Amino acid sequence: MEGFVDFTNRCQGRDQLFRATQYTCMLLSYLIENKTDKKKLVMKLKQLESSMSSGRKMLRLGNVVHALVAARRTAELPEVVPRFCLTASHLSRALYFVCDAVLWLRSVGLQPDIDKPKWQNWATKCYYCSLLMNLARDWYEISWRLEQAALEEQTKENFFWQKHSKELNGVKSDGVHGFLCQLFQILKRNPPLLLDLMKNLCDLSGPLDTLGIYKTNPGMIGFCGLLSSLVGILTLAIPHLKLKQ
Numbered sequence: 001m002e003g004f005v006d007f008t009n010r011c012q013g014r015d016q017l018f019r020a021t022q023y024t025c026m027l028l029s030y031l032i033e034n035k036t037d038k039k040k041l042v043m044k045l046k047q048l049e050s051s052m053s054s055g056r057k058m059l060r061l062g063n064v065v066h067a068l069v070a071a072r073r074t075a076e077l078p079e080v081v082p083r084f085c086l087t088a089s090h091l092s093r094a095l096y097f098v099c100d101a102v103l104w105l106r107s108v109g110l111q112p113d114i115d116k117p118k119w120q121n122w123a124t125k126c127y128y129c130s131l132l133m134n135l136a137r138d139w140y141e142i143s144w145r146l147e148q149a150a151l152e153e154q155t156k157e158n159f160f161w162q163k164h165s166k167e168l169n170g171v172k173s174d175g176v177h178g179f180l181c182q183l184f185q186i187l188k189r190n191p192p193l194l195l196d197l198m199k200n201l202c203d204l205s206g207p208l209d210t211l212g213i214y215k216t217n218p219g220m221i222g223f224c225g226l227l228s229s230l231v232g233i234l235t236l237a238i239p240h241l242k243l244k245q
Contacts, residue, residue: 027222099123
């Protein structure tokens with residue numbers, strides 16, 4: 001089982017490279033599609049985008065097992081919120097990979113009678129649910145750090161109140177501005193959390209558009225997908241930048 005998981009981990013690196021290429025093609029074809037002298041280039045970009053998408057489906061065939069193993073691991077986490085969010089995310093992702101595999105069978109002609117729109121809709125909903133769970137976990141991490149920062153600030157204020165009351169009053173920030181400053185500092189001090197939050201927010205653009213929740217355009221989806229892919233490649237290349245699960 002460990003050997004299989006290692007194999008799927010290597011496949012994830014290839015998938016991220018294919019994904020970056022796919023979304024780059026989507027972004028470029030959107031930017032130049034209105035230029036009459038670039039029609040052939042747009043067609044080639046869309047063909048390459050389609051090829052990358054099909055290639056990614058083949059690379060992800062074994063990811064159902066990988067997601068289930070990850071779900072079993074996160075189900076043993078001591079804290080309730082991360083345990084629930086991460087386990088639900090991995091299970092939703094496993095269902096997404098099942099739908100993805102079914103769509104791959106149709107794309108290669110092994111099961112031509114499969115209802116493609118229905119399975120695509122299910123796949124998108126599972127992926128969307130997984131992203132929401134990931135974002136809930138990110139917000140839990142941010143909230144915990146905000147609470148810790150507030151406690152530390154309160155302790156310092158109580159300790160130095162008599163001697164430094166004027167200075168503290170001068171630098172203390174309340175309301176939205178104070179919250180944003182604290183949030184910025186927390187994300188700045190925690191690059192893995194920042195990258196995970198950025199990746200999940202970027203990944204939302206696709207399912208939001210597909211499900212009709214927030215319609216956008218292929219250019220925005222391509223840009224967000226490319227940015228998310230680059231973050232994914234970075235965290236694979238430098239493992240300590242990946243948020244621990």
